[in-house]
Amino acid sequence: MALLEIKNLHVSVDGKQILNGLDLVVENGQVAAIMGPNGSGKSTLAHVLAGKADYEVTQGQVLFDGEDLLALAPDERAAKGVFLAFQYPLEIPGVATMTFLRTALNAQRKKRGQEELSAPDFNRRVFDAAGKLGIERDMLRRGVNVGFSGGEKKRNEVLQMALLEPRLCVLDETDSGLDIDALKVVSEGVNRLRAPNRAFVVITHYQRLLDHIVPDVVHVLSRGRIARTGGKELAHELEAQGYAQYQEAVAS
Amino acid sequence: MPAVQETVDQVRRIDVDQYKYGFETIIESDKAPKGLNDDTVRFISAKKNEPQWMLDWRLDAYRRWQTMREPNWAKVHYPPIDYQDLYYYSAPKKKDGPKSLDEIDPEILETYRKLGIPLRETEALLGIQRPAGEAADGGENGESGESGYGRRVAVDAVFDSVSVATTFKEELAKVGVLFMPISEALQKHPDLVKQYLGTVVPVTDNFFATLNAAVFSDGSFVYVPPGVRCPMELSTYFRINERNTGQFERTLIIADKGSYVSYLEGCTAPSRDENQLHAAVVELIALDDAEIKYSTIQNWYPGDKNGKGGVYNFVTKRGDCRGARSKISWTQLETGSAITWKYPSCILRGDDSRGEFYSIAISNGHQQVDSGTKMIHLGKNTISRIISKGISAGQSQNTYRGLVSAHRKAKGARNFTNCDSLLIGDKCGAHTVPYIEAKNASAVIEHEATTSKISEATLFYCRQRGLSAEEAVALVVNGFVKDVLQTLPMEFAVEAQKLISVSLEGSVG
Numbered sequence: 106m107a108l109l110e111i112k113n114l115h116v117s118v119d120g121k122q123i124l125n126g127l128d129l130v131v132e133n134g135q136v137a138a139i140m141g142p143n144g145s146g147k148s149t150l151a152h153v154l155a156g157k158a159d160y161e162v163t164q165g166q167v168l169f170d171g172e173d174l175l176a177l178a179p180d181e182r183a184a185k186g187v188f189l190a191f192q193y194p195l196e197i198p199g200v201a202t203m204t205f206l207r208t209a210l211n212a213q214r215k216k217r218g219q220e221e222l223s224a225p226d227f228n229r230r231v232f233d234a235a236g237k238l239g240i241e242r243d244m245l246r247r248g249v250n251v252g253f254s255g256g257e258k259k260r261n262e263v264l265q266m267a268l269l270e271p272r273l274c275v276l277d278e279t280d281s282g283l284d285i286d287a288l289k290v291v292s293e294g295v296n297r298l299r300a301p302n303r304a305f306v307v308i309t310h311y312q313r314l315l316d317h318i319v320p321d322v323v324h325v326l327s328r329g330r331i332a333r334t335g336g337k338e339l340a341h342e343l344e345a346q347g348y349a350q351y352q353e354a355v356a357s
Numbered sequence: 358m359p360a361v362q363e364t365v366d367q368v369r370r371i372d373v374d375q376y377k378y379g380f381e382t383i384i385e386s387d388k389a390p391k392g393l394n395d396d397t398v399r400f401i402s403a404k405k406n407e408p409q410w411m412l413d414w415r416l417d418a419y420r421r422w423q424t425m426r427e428p429n430w431a432k433v434h435y436p437p438i439d440y441q442d443l444y445y446y447s448a449p450k451k452k453d454g455p456k457s458l459d460e461i462d463p464e465i466l467e468t469y470r471k472l473g474i475p476l477r478e479t480e481a482l483l484g485i486q487r488p489a490g491e492a493a494d495g496g497e498n499g500e501s502g503e504s505g506y507g508r509r510v511a512v513d514a515v516f517d518s519v520s521v522a523t524t525f526k527e528e529l530a531k532v533g534v535l536f537m538p539i540s541e542a543l544q545k546h547p548d549l550v551k552q553y554l555g556t557v558v559p560v561t562d563n564f565f566a567t568l569n570a571a572v573f574s575d576g577s578f579v580y581v582p583p584g585v586r587c588p589m590e591l592s593t594y595f596r597i598n599e600r601n602t603g604q605f606e607r608t609l610i611i612a613d614k615g616s617y618v619s620y621l622e623g624c625t626a627p628s629r630d631e632n633q634l635h636a637a638v639v640e641l642i643a644l645d646d647a648e649i650k651y652s653t654i655q656n657w658y659p660g661d662k663n664g665k666g667g668v669y670n671f672v673t674k675r676g677d678c679r680g681a682r683s684k685i686s687w688t689q690l691e692t693g694s695a696i697t698w699k700y701p702s703c704i705l706r707g708d709d710s711r712g713e714f715y716s717i718a719i720s721n722g723h724q725q726v727d728s729g730t731k732m733i734h735l736g737k738n739t740i741s742r743i744i745s746k747g748i749s750a751g752q753s754q755n756t757y758r759g760l761v762s763a764h765r766k767a768k769g770a771r772n773f774t775n776c777d778s779l780l781i782g783d784k785c786g787a788h789t790v791p792y793i794e795a796k797n798a799s800a801v802i803e804h805e806a807t808t809s810k811i812s813e814a815t816l817f818y819c820r821q822r823g824l825s826a827e828e829a830v831a832l833v834v835n836g837f838v839k840d841v842l843q844t845l846p847m848e849f850a851v852e853a854q855k856l857i858s859v860s861l862e863g864s865v866g
Contacts, residue, residue, distance in 0.1 A: 158817070181823055183820070197818075197819075200833070200836035201841070
């Protein structure tokens with residue numbers, strides 16, 4: 106069974122149709138890139154998978170491990186293993202990153218009927234994961250994302266991903282606002298997490314991220330549905346030719 | 358969307374059991390007849406076996422009160438209070454006054470258990486000795502208690518109107534600290550009471566304070582002798598338990614030269630239909646080089662989801678930094694009451710004295726909060742600091758009202774004020790009303806204020822990481838109030854954090 110199966114998904118926001126009969130299958134262990142022009146519905150897809158309010162599903166189905174994902178609240182989806190790396194991670198003043206991580210991990214464990222982690226065990230996991238991403242301990246004591254640079258925020262997203270051990274990671278334009286060095290660190294962090302029982306949906310406008318996180322499959326999203334599917338070479342083709350043909354093809 | 362349905366269910370569940378402390382303890386009580394007149398005042402005074410001067414003081418206050426009018430400048434609305442339709446005195450029935458804790462009504466002890474009063478305090482209440490090592494810090498005044506968790510708490514429990522249990526009294530007596538119900542202090546130390554009572558909040562101060570002066574039932578009295586650092590936190594729990602009984606506590610704390618005391622007050626009350634009037638007066642006096650830290654957690658019944666019932670809390674709290682280099686610090690966490698009218702203030706009389714006000718005021722449902730502080734700079738080089746965090750949710754109204762005043766002789770006075778308001782939802786209101794007066798050119802007064810709304814995006818971010826809607830709100834709010842939470846004594850900080858979560862239940866969705 107596929108880990109994620111999206112069938113004929115129609116989604117509208119404020120009465121405007123964004124996703125328009127989207128079909129997508131992501132297998133366990135797969136890294137699927139979703140590319141597409143601005144306004145094609147890439148971020149909408151990410152948010153609908155995570156359960157953001159204001160997105161109205163008018164038709165279709167999303168199965169996660171065979172279960173109806175749309176019936177679950179955002180935090181329940183998180184506990185089942187759906188993780189969204191935000192394009193613009195939010196700041197939470199006064200809440201130390203460490204506290205946030207512990208609260209999140211324990212909330213998920215509680216929902217899964219697991220014991221809370223002991224403090225030493227938790228600290229060891231965080232410091233271990235943070236070390237690999239070059240995140241200083243001082244950063245863990247600061248408010249969540251408060252005063253972080255763009256690169257630090259994205260690294261913090263990957264840190265959370267590493268700690269929460271999700272089964273499906275959705276990366277929403279993770280490359281935006283990153284210089285090449287930060288892009289490398291973040292990509293390496295993501296690559297370390299690739300595993301047979303974990304899938305990635307990598308949403309990006311540009312091919313450059315896919316040089317670092319090499320996808321198994323590339324889908325082109327256009328006008329709210331998958332217009333084309335191919336291998337990693339498709340990304341290079343798009344880079345060379347642009348998205349114009351997809352916009353025109355659907356518009357005509 | 359399914360998420361919406363889930364939220365609806367959650368909110369519904371909470372409504373049923375929103376106020377988990379809403380129970381009532383059935384104890385026979387000894388009441389004054391309903392209504393207020395000279396005889397009521399005499400009845401209360403006679404019950405307490407008070408000296409003549411005290412009765413005269415009360416009667417004088419009562420006469421003045423009859424000429425006063427209820428203040429109406431605060432941003433709170435409530436139906437007129439019928440002062441003749443209230444009981445002004447209610448005491449749990451007792452034999453000859455408890456000689457030991459064994460004589461405390463088990464129902465009262467059960468009430469404390471239900472309130473979830475921490476084990477530490479319950480032990481204190483039960484008179485159980487702390488394990489060796491922790492118990493060793495009680496002796497001489499010294500650096501004891503700095504470790505936080507090892508500190509002990511002495512509890513003077515006020516159940517309705519009479520203090521029913523006082524612990525650690527002997528140990529406090531060893532260092533000369535007097536900590537007892539004010540009614541007892543009137544018997545044992547009448548001169549001290551007479552010297553200080555009403556010197557910070559005069560009998561004629563305001564409508565509610567004057568009413569309190571006439572009919573106050575009981576409260577705490579603390580005197581810390583010169584140079585003594587009080588070896589433990591002093592704690593009082595107030596409960597309003599008798600139907601239609603106004604609560605009129607009177608607390609008087611005196612820190613003599615060079616002394617230090619930290620006092621904690623925590624409150625919660627049972628659920629009921631009628632509104633309950635509460636008009637307490639707290640007076641603090643700090644002499645030269647003395648320091649008083651006064652912390653409050655207030656969690657009285659806020660009324661039901663339709664705004665029915667709940668406590669009316671009209672409190673006058675004021676500290677007098679009477680001596681040079683003295684310091685008074687107020688910290689409050691206000692989560693309860695239908696109406697809160699409360700301005701813990703500092704009179705900075707002594708040169709180089711210092712006043713602080715740290716406040717977290719949370720309003721939800723139909724609660725109305727009008728709270729803040731007054732910092733009156735009279736002495737030279739006096740310093741005050743105000744950090745106020747207001748959180749409004751539901752359909753509540755939350756007002757910060759503060760006065761910073763530097764008088765002519767207050768050369769070099771300095772104030773820093775920071776008022777932050779956080780809104781949850783779109784039916785509540787946050788208001789900031791700062792009054793600033795500088796009567797000399799050398800005063801420096803700084804005021805910062807922000808108002809923000811808890812954002813859906815932030816909540817979604819938290820929920821995506823696995824937090825429920827309410828856990829997300831609690832986390833964000835705890836971050837918002839962190840600066841103030843840190844000023845609470847360790848004993849209360851964890852409890853306070855939980856209380857914040859409980860208070861905001863049902864605020865999202």
